[in-house]
Amino acid sequence: MEEKFLNFVLVFSGLFVMGIYHVWLLFTILCNPRRTVIGFNAECRQAWVFSIMSDPMKNGVLAVQTIRNNIMASTLLATVAITLCSLISVVVSTNTTVMSSSAVSKSVYSSETTISSVKYFSILLCFLVAFLCNVQSIRYFAHTSFMVTAPALKDKKESIEYVARNLNRGSFFWSLGLRAYYVSFPLFLWIFGPIHMFVCCCTMSSILYFLDTTHCFTQQLQKFIGDMYANDAESVHRSLGNAGLEDFHLCSPLLTGEGDNQV
Template sequence: MEEERLDFVLVPLGLFLMGIYHLWLFFTIRSHPRKTVIGLNAQSRHQWVSSMMSDPLKNGVLAVQTIRNNIMASTLLATTAITLSSLIGVFVSSFSNSGDKVSASVIVYGNKSPTLSAIKYFSILLCFLVAFLCNVQSIRYYAHVSFLVTVPTWKDRKDSMEYVGRNLNRGSFFWSLGLRAFYFSFPLFLWIFGPIPMFVCSFIMAFVLYFLDTTTTITRKLHSHSFKEDQRNNSVEAAGNLV
């Protein structure tokens, strides 16, 4: 294969591989959520909200502290993303102002396409901007849930608990998307050194994300036992209240 054509073959293949994997992950979350870490954690968060809101006066401090930790994690990722975006913008603008072309060093075979340098840096910048926006939205939902989870008047109201659980899951989903944008920036960053490292990184990243996103049978059984015990405790408490 001609050296200058590697960018037009390996890079689309790497992006296609990552896209196919995330498309499979999306449909798996929708159809079989318990087979994925994202779906299983969403059910656990619903259970946690029900537990915290069953007695908000007693569990209010614990709930707010837990959500605060999530806000701090999202703030750290958002700060990192916007900082890296600013550095890339300053780096590209400095080369543009000096009249030099922004091109990567020729280190790996196939990296002789200086016309694609702008696309490479713009792709990395776009990943970090998406990560920043997703983490900002995550902070927004977490801050909203920190108020809702401690409302005493919502005790024993299932519809209110479901609403708080949905908002908490939305914040967690935005956090996952922001973290996923960081993962996606690794192949794009290696694209600076050529299409071959980018394709290899995309291939390895797909396998790594598969092991991180899927659950084992043992994990699903542990969560199932936890859900059953929680439902049994709720039934006992309801019977006690009736007596």
């Protein structure tokens, strides 16, 4: 009864802490993107796309190599995730067979099997989410690699914004896949006990807060990017013709097409 009580209280408390943190992070990204690294990186990527597509014939090789590196990173994470899913499935099937053969009673077997199955299934679910998110990331990066080097799109503001949205969506899915890896750490420690999981959830939330929010260095970098973007505005204005940059806005990383939030 004591172990069941700890599992019920500490596991749900740890998940509640991580859930509250990610709800706060999502709200901050939507309302104040520049306070988070995710929103700041989305702004930098969009400025990068605008700079690359101002002269795609000159910057095409750099763009393709940069996007290829992102595709390779997503491919590696997706491969690791699906491999771990296969290993966890083998471990679960083996443990189930051993427990069924060595169980003292049916009730003990059912209780232990249920708890163990929930633990392994939650870990398996994290890696499945990581795999799917990284596959989607590869998809968006592949589309972007074709469009970012198209010379016919360099004078079309709407086309440049569309390419930037696809790049940000690919990076957003990559962040979700990596976040699934982070969530799997407390679930791994749940195998050793609910106390380990609760401590890991609190520690992981603190570490993620430090990684997800902007600090002195990122604020200085943000100022530098803004100055550089302002200096390049005149040249990009000439490349876009009468459209200019006054109608161009940097979008939130949670891009859904029309009605994007302005950063």
